[in-house]
Amino acid sequence: xxxxGFSFGALSDGTEVHALRLxxxxxxxxxxxxxxxxxxxxxxxxxxxxxxxxxxxxxxAADYERYDMYLGATIGRxxxxxxxxxxxxxxxxxxxxxxxxxxxxxxxxxxxxxxxWEMRAEGDSIVxxxxxxxxxxxxxxxxxxxxxxxxxxxxxLRIVYDAxxxxxxxxxxxxxxxxxLNGGGTVLEHRLQVFAERFCEGDxxxxxxxxxxxxxxxxxxFRAEKRIGEDIGAEHVQLLRAxxxxxxxxxxxxxxxxxxxxxxxxxxxxxxxxxxxxVYSGNFLKRHPGKGGREIERRGALCLETQLYPNAFNCxxxxxxxxxxxxxLHSETVYAFSTF
Ligand code: GLA
Numbered sequence: 001x002x003x004x005g006f007s008f009g010a011l012s013d014g015t016e017v018h019a020l021r022l023x024x025x026x027x028x029x030x031x032x033x034x035x036x037x038x039x040x041x042x043x044x045x046x047x048x049x050x051x052x053x054x055x056x057x058x059x060x061a062a063d064y065e066r067y068d069m070y071l072g073a074t075i076g077r078x079x080x081x082x083x084x085x086x087x088x089x090x091x092x093x094x095x096x097x098x099x100x101x102x103x104x105x106x107x108x109x110x111x112x113x114x115x116x117w118e119m120r121a122e123g124d125s126i127v128x129x130x131x132x133x134x135x136x137x138x139x140x141x142x143x144x145x146x147x148x149x150x151x152x153x154x155x156x157l158r159i160v161y162d163a164x165x166x167x168x169x170x171x172x173x174x175x176x177x178x179x180x181l182n183g184g185g186t187v188l189e190h191r192l193q194v195f196a197e198r199f200c201e202g203d204x205x206x207x208x209x210x211x212x213x214x215x216x217x218x219x220x221x222f223r224a225e226k227r228i229g230e231d232i233g234a235e236h237v238q239l240l241r242a243x244x245x246x247x248x249x250x251x252x253x254x255x256x257x258x259x260x261x262x263x264x265x266x267x268x269x270x271x272x273x274x275x276x277x278x279v280y281s282g283n284f285l286k287r288h289p290g291k292g293g294r295e296i297e298r299r300g301a302l303c304l305e306t307q308l309y310p311n312a313f314n315c316x317x318x319x320x321x322x323x324x325x326x327x328x329l330h331s332e333t334v335y336a337f338s339t340f
Contacts, residue, residue, distance in 0.1 A: 002023045003021070009061040009062060010061060021041075022121075034116055034119035036072075036073035037147050039057075039177050042177070044337040046264035052183040056291070069285060071290075072177045074112050075174045076107050077143060079305065083103055084098075089322060103205060107137055112173075117129060124152070128148075130145055134166075158334045164326065169322070173329075179304065181259065182264055186300055188232065189227060191261070192226060192257065200247060200249075202241060207314075208310050210315035228245075243284070244283040246283060248310055267340050272332070275308065277304055281302055285299065
């Protein structure tokens with residue numbers, strides 16, 4: 001394993017952003033930024049041994065600050081949406097930042113993705129931590145958060161989340177990497193398998209309504225591997241509302257998904273201890289320049305955001321996102337790469 005650190009440019013207020021890159025013996029590498037605890041690059045070998053960067057990103061800190069696409073960022077305090085940007089907890093109503101119409105999305109106007117973290121190298125991992133102060137974006141209590149990015153010898157990225165607060169607060173952490181196993185083009189030809197029987201119905205604003213719909217007999221059925229583009233254009237109200245896939249899948253177990261590309265022969269397996277996963281086909285991605293001058297385009301990548309079911313405060317029966325004061329949150333998600 002080899003670790004190197006370098007400057008990643010400055011934010012608009014002059015603050016310098018740092019990068020750490022961890023490379024394993026196979027040549028695979030991860031690059032993480034202290035801005036947003038962001039996975040800036042993830043390079044893995046294809047079937048011919050050539051390294052492919054399989055996540056979208058930018059070349060400089062200023063672009064991460066400028067664009068609001070959450071590329072590779074750590075999302076918090078609560079990932080995805082909360083209806084009407086409010087929740088009540090212990091009899092108290094908390095108002096959150098509304099940054100998606102009237103709703104709250106991905107932690108607010110300045111969520112964890114737009115904050116500077118403390119970052120350090122620790123063995124075979126890159127560790128990012130920060131204190132989210134009481135009242136940040138409307139959330140109650142101080143919350144200590146630590147995200148560890150491990151790269152294994154056999155090309156798996158393991159992300160480990162730990163958090164603890166001094167007051168009861170909702171927490172739902174995820175990583176917002178956009179995967180493209182070809183390193184360019186759209187993901188419509190990628191093959192996807194998702195181990196879920198049901199998904200959350202979304203309303204017009206992509207908010208779970210509380211109803212769980214069976215995937216069976218719908219374009220949402222990925223129980224058997226299927227091309228992402230196969231049914232994405234189907235006349236299904238859930239697809240039309242979201243402009244494609246942008247839904248929480250209710251995972252059947254720890255094996256969440258397999259994504260693979262015939263073009264490069266790269267296969268990615270996703271495992272998690274969380275109950276849900278947002279399958280998002282990059283429908284809101286606008287054409288703009290990304291890393292190495294490569295254009296980012298609509299549906300140019302797939303996000304597989306492991307999470308608690310979104311909008312849980314408003315949906316009866318969804319697992320609670322509340323982390324009690326002094327309790328420890330611990331969660332892990334693995335993205336394991338191989339070739340075929
Ligand atoms: C998530 C949401 C999408 C979109 C993206 C960010 O995946 O579910 O609706 O907001 O983040 O653009």
